[in-house]
Each structure stands twice: as structure tokens, then as C-alpha cells.
Amino acid sequence: MFDLLKKKLASFTQKISGALEKKEQPGPAQEKTAAQKTVSEEAPGKEALGKETPPAEEKTFPQETEQPQVEPRLQKQAVVEETARVEAEEKRKLAPKIGAAKKIVSVFTGKVRISENELKPFVEELELALLEADVEQNTATHICTKLGEKIVQREFGGQKVKEQLRELVKETLEETMKCRTIDLLGKAREKKPLIILFLGPNGAGKTTTIAKLAAFFKKNGFSAVFAAGDTFRAASIEQLKKHGEKTGTRTVSHAYGADPTAVAFDAVKAAQANSIDVVLIDSAGRQETNKNLIEELKKINRVIKPDLKIFVGESLSGQAILSQAREFDKEIGLDGFILTKMDADSKGGTAVSLIFNLKKPVIFMGTGQEYGNLEEFRAGKIIERIV
């Protein structure tokens, strides 16, 4: 979960802090050379930043003027390889010295800034990295622009440059994922029965998530009833009933092909008659383009007026989830999301893009096939985990 996103952000802060430290190198020439090697090893963006390290006493920073002249590619490649070989050899011989130099560069003697031009290659690299981690383009551009502004405005100094950078990344993600949350238990306390409709593409995990939620409500002292609103897919009713047996939840169902609105209606009546706290309405898996099924959902919405309409989507589906969610939102109106199969998603960008684009909360995330594999989604906690 979130592994790739975490890795990409860590690599970004590592490179920028390396570059900043390099700009701020103090001390005699001997130490400086060793230190430079250490930093340049940690800062692959060195071409943009590394060529003109200002002397320690010079606290003004390079103007955003022309880039140094670029040598022919092959020649440059040969030089890079030779330098790497020599550096590796020297590093082996001078390990203790480099260790000492490392300490020197990690202590800032003054304040240092990075210019917009210097930052540019790093930010461009970050944008690509975010796209790789399933963050959608607009979201990635937003993050890079805002983070870039924060970094350029900041004066870095002291020993904790990486910490300072991490704080800026955190702040940017918090702003990007800023969104109201939904407290399901609070809602269940306020209204009885609380009626929740689940919808989303087929195979996303709607039925499984409904079962997990029944277990969640039960654990917190609330009773639930299922409405078998998927009268479309073979075996869907039996699947829900099985979950009902396992979680101790009653299932209200009609025959296959019946009107899902009628099933939901009966489930609400059953909840009212039996003092049940929550009605969980399953629906057939559908693509947002399937007009008949969308009409069916609209009818449930019109007649039953659910308190919450929750879109269940696979985190694995990456950016495709955005167009699906937008279309369902346009047609039916959504209150929030549950992202499933997070356990199988090593990238992590889907949640960030979903919240940023739709401005609606991810309430829970599915992290496995067991009933207990449902985690409340707290943006702050997630950000702590990835930055």
C-alpha cells in the first residue's frame, strides 16, 4: 500500500536536500572535494545544480541565467563512467574521510535557497514519478506546482533540511487531500434506519465491502439488514445471503430479475419494523455507460432516498476510477468512496487523485478478503505513512 508513492517522494526530498547541502558546503578545499562527492552521489540532479557551487562566504545564490555548456553526449558518457570508476575507488580508500565529510555537509552554516530554475528538473522528475505512482495528471501538476512554490520561498538552514522538506511535502499533500470526512457511526446514531446505497463497476468489491461494513457496525453495537439489490448477476443473491449468515445479518431478497427498488423498499420496511439500525443496499455491478442499469440506480435514489450513496471502486484500477466516479456522481450524486484491494495496490496514487478531483472523502479502504480487512481512511494518517 502506497509503497511506490512513498518511494518517489522520499527520493525527491533526498535529491533536493542533497542539492541544498551542496550549495552550502563550507570548509577547506580538501574537505569540500570529499563532501562534494558524497553529495553528488546522493543527488543525481547534479547537472542542473552541481556545476557551480558558490563559495561558503558567498550567501547570494546563482542567478537564473544560462545553463553550462553541454559536452557531446558520448564524450560526456565516457567522462561520467570514468569519474564514477575513480570515485568508487577513492571512496573505498577514503571511507573514513568521506564519513567525516558527510558530517560536515549535513551541518548547515547559513541560510540557503533554491531558485525556481534550479528546482525545475527535480520537479519535472517528481511529476513523472507521481504519474508512475498512479497520481492523475492534474493532481500531479497541482502537487508539483504548490510544492515547488513552497520550496522556492523557503530559506533552508540548520541540520534538518530533510525534515524541513518533508514538512513541505506533508503540507502540500494535506492541502491536496483536504476534504470533509464522513463519520458512519455518528450518522447511524443520528438517523434510524440509516440507509446506504453501494454502487460501482462490476467486481470492484461492493458485496464484500457491504459484508465487512455489517461486521463493522455489529462490532460497534449497531444492527444491519442487507437489501439484495443485485437481481441481475447470477448467484449474487446467494453470495450476499452467505455473507449474511456469516455476519449474523438478515438479507431481504426477491427473485432474479425483480425490481431492485422494490427489494430496497422491503428492506427499509423490515428495518423499521424490527428496529434495525442500518440498511445496506447492494446493487448490480455496472459500467457507467450502461444506461439501463444507471436508470435502475436512479430509481432507487428517487424512491428510497438513501442517506448516503457510496461508490465502491478498486484502487488497482488507477486513473480509470476517476471517469467512472465522475459519471456516477453526475447521474446519481455520490457522498463518498470506499477504495478496495488496497492490499494489492503497491502504487497508492488513486486515493490522492480521487479526493483532489471529486472533492469527496474516501471513507474506508479494503485491505484484504477477510471481514476485518476494512480500515478507516484518514488522510492525515495516510500522509504520515507515506512522507
Ligand SMILES: Nc1nc2c(ncn2[C@@H]2O[C@H](COP(=O)(O)OP(=O)(O)OP(=O)(O)O)[C@@H](O)[C@H]2O)c(=O)[nH]1
Ligand atoms: N484482496 C482484496 N480482495 C477484495 C477486496 N474487496 C473485495 N475483494 C475481492 O474482489 C472480488 C469481487 O468482490 P465482490 O464483492 O463480489 O465485488 P462486486 O463489486 O460485488 O462484484 P459484482 O457483484 O460482480 O459487481 C472477490 O473475490 C472479493 O473477495 C479487498 O479489499 N482486497
Ligand SMILES: [Mg+2]
Ligand atoms: Mg456484488
